[in-house]
Amino acid sequence: MSTTALRSPNNVLANAVEDAIDVLRPRILATDADTIEFTVGTQINGHPHIGTHLVQSLAFLVAQEARDAFGIEAKVCFHALDNAPAETATDPMTGTVYQRTYRHMLTEGAIRDLLDEHYTRLFDTLASRTGVPFTVTTYSGQQEMPEYRAEFLRTLEHLDGIRWWLSPAYGAAHIRIPCPQCGWSEKHAEQTRLVELDDSGALFTAVCLNHGHYEANIDPFGGGYLDLATLYRNVVKERCYRPGHTLPVMVKGGDWTFGCQLVDGAHGAIGVPAVPPLRIFTPLILAPDGGKLSKSLLLQTEQAGQAATGWLLNPSAWPGSTEDYVGALTETAELLLSDPKHFFRSYTTTELERLMTTRRSTSPANQGQGRPRNMAIYRQYFDLIANGSKTVEVRVAYDSMKRIRPGDLLRFTCREDACLTRVKRVASYRTFKEMFATEDVKAVNPTATEEEQLRAIHAIFPPEKEALGVLAIEIDRVNPDA
Numbered sequence: 001m002s003t004t005a006l007r008s009p010n011n012v013l014a015n016a017v018e019d020a021i022d023v024l025r026p027r028i029l030a031t032d033a034d035t036i037e038f039t040v041g042t043q044i045n046g047h048p049h050i051g052t053h054l055v056q057s058l059a060f061l062v063a064q065e066a067r068d069a070f071g072i073e074a075k076v077c078f079h080a081l082d083n084a085p086a087e088t089a090t091d092p093m094t095g096t097v098y099q100r101t102y103r104h105m106l107t108e109g110a111i112r113d114l115l116d117e118h119y120t121r122l123f124d125t126l127a128s129r130t131g132v133p134f135t136v137t138t139y140s141g142q143q144e145m146p147e148y149r150a151e152f153l154r155t156l157e158h159l160d161g162i163r164w165w166l167s168p169a170y171g172a173a174h175i176r177i178p179c180p181q182c183g184w185s186e187k188h189a190e191q192t193r194l195v196e197l198d199d200s201g202a203l204f205t206a207v208c209l210n211h212g213h214y215e216a217n218i219d220p221f222g223g224g225y226l227d228l229a230t231l232y233r234n235v236v237k238e239r240c241y242r243p244g245h246t247l248p249v250m251v252k253g254g255d256w257t258f259g260c261q262l263v264d265g266a267h268g269a270i271g272v273p274a275v276p277p278l279r280i281f282t283p284l285i286l287a288p289d290g291g292k293l294s295k296s297l298l299l300q301t302e303q304a305g306q307a308a309t310g311w312l313l314n315p316s317a318w319p320g321s322t323e324d325y326v327g328a329l330t331e332t333a334e335l336l337l338s339d340p341k342h343f344f345r346s347y348t349t350t351e352l353e354r355l356m357t358t359r360r361s362t363s364p365a366n367q368g369q370g371r372p373r374n375m376a377i378y379r380q381y382f383d384l385i386a387n388g389s390k391t392v393e394v395r396v397a398y399d400s401m402k403r404i405r406p407g408d409l410l411r412f413t414c415r416e417d418a419c420l421t422r423v424k425r426v427a428s429y430r431t432f433k434e435m436f437a438t439e440d441v442k443a444v445n446p447t448a449t450e451e452e453q454l455r456a457i458h459a460i461f462p463p464e465k466e467a468l469g470v471l472a473i474e475i476d477r478v479n480p481d482a
């Protein structure tokens, strides 16, 4: 078992749940979805800092825990915001600010290279560690999709209702449609006008820095590039999701808890009863002065020549291998997720540095053959595994569970406690009853009869889950120091 010196105060949300992922349960219970997809968006301007990597790591770990706890397939969708501004210019005559996005500055290949450089290693490691698959999409790819464009066109019917939510000070919805000739667009869309809206699409007029007035059409299947500012983009993205086989969850940095007030206001103003989006907010990372760790702060800090720990701002400066950095990052993310009090709070860079560097040298047994797979488990069962009296763990045979093989390391977790085990044997059965006919009832749970255990299991797993099959996983405790 591992313990740490991390202490966190209680708060309303942490107090209401047993585990951070419990916030997903109401929606999961109300859906027939067989897959849960965690979407995490990241601006691709320059190298990421620790806060970005932490949100991404937590997306994988939350997905893994949700998969294991709710018995639902889970995946991560990494959404690269290649519409981040790469350069700006001001029209000397009018003072209008123009910008050009990364997508309009770089080739698609150059954007792939950027993603590769900053994220691929981390994502591959997280995917193999958690068994959670991931996809990478770009904003440019998303804005081309007919459903995204159609959803945007629907919001235009409510433009007067939403523009004050998207821009409470000025009431200006920032719809940027870059000049088709040079790719520059007005940053604040002051001169961009919606002139026509009908069933087939929308017609805008706008002004280019180099080419003056131009017209641009947006329809579901074509037209100009549609660059929406952050709040508007999130409103459209969240409305694109329909209840179905996949349950979408937005993974957002903690600072979004403030911003989502405006997104929700816009959803309300549109009024169509969209299912409210499911979001999970990750800890906010703060600079020593209490402000959010940000890229602009990073620049100021560099300019001021202050020696903030370099690797917090630029992970490539970590004093060790990339693998070592990813290991420390993942273990820290696991620690934050291990208790809702650790998850629903903020961390200063100082505390985060302490956690990442302390755990680096004392990391629990993850050096052996293969990384352990984490399995969240209720306290009563955790204690039985930890004291060695429960040697068979029972799970529904989801695809993710079917990947477990003899010899694999399983790390059972309950809050901050962990118990490392190795798989001796995996047996599959058609039903729980059939399983109990073969397996030793006392090895599954030494404190309950077969009848009591079946009743408890059936209360958790409805017949359609049991229909997937049942796995009995025989385990042996492993001494992490051995």
Ligand SMILES: [Zn+2]
Pocket: 179, 180, 181, 182, 183, 184, 208, 209, 210, 211, 212
């Ligand atoms: Zn132009």
